[in-house]
């Protein structure tokens with residue numbers, strides 16, 4: 001049984017450029033219900049924990065600097081088959097390879113500043129949702 005929700009995060013670059021509204025509209029139009037949402041800013045340490053699985057990779061330090069450089073929008077998104085469908089909606093990690101009509105194709109500035117995060121597995125969706133939202137914030 002696939003998980004009925006996923007975790008998404010609009011990255012600092014897209015927030016800075018006022019792409020939040022258009023991105024949320026695309027998410028709703030794709031059939032996701034926003035069951036929790038918050039604007040917040042990660043500390044460097046929080047970004048390091050969030051991206052723990054990438055620790056040691058060449059892009060890790062720079063990614064964590066970037067992810068803590070400004071406000072982000074954290075999202076808990078409900079839909080049948082949410083994880084897979086949301087990964088399709090956001091598109092390839094590398095925007096130069098992202099399909100037309102995907103969020104990354106439209107709003108990414110670079111491989112690092114690729115506009116949005118989406119969980120890649122049930123385990124990570126649970127972990128990432130719990131990282132930002134307690135039960136009383138989920139409706």
Ligand code: CDP
Nearest residue numbers: 059063092093111112113114116117118120
């Ligand atoms: O975000 P996604 O799951 O598609 O990709 P990832 O492989 O889990 O990498 C996490 C994030 O690290 C990406 O979204 C990029 O922002 C960044 N990244 C990077 O800056 N350079 C790479 N070679 C790979 C990823």
Ligand code: MG
Nearest residue numbers: 117118119120
């Ligand atoms: Mg990932």
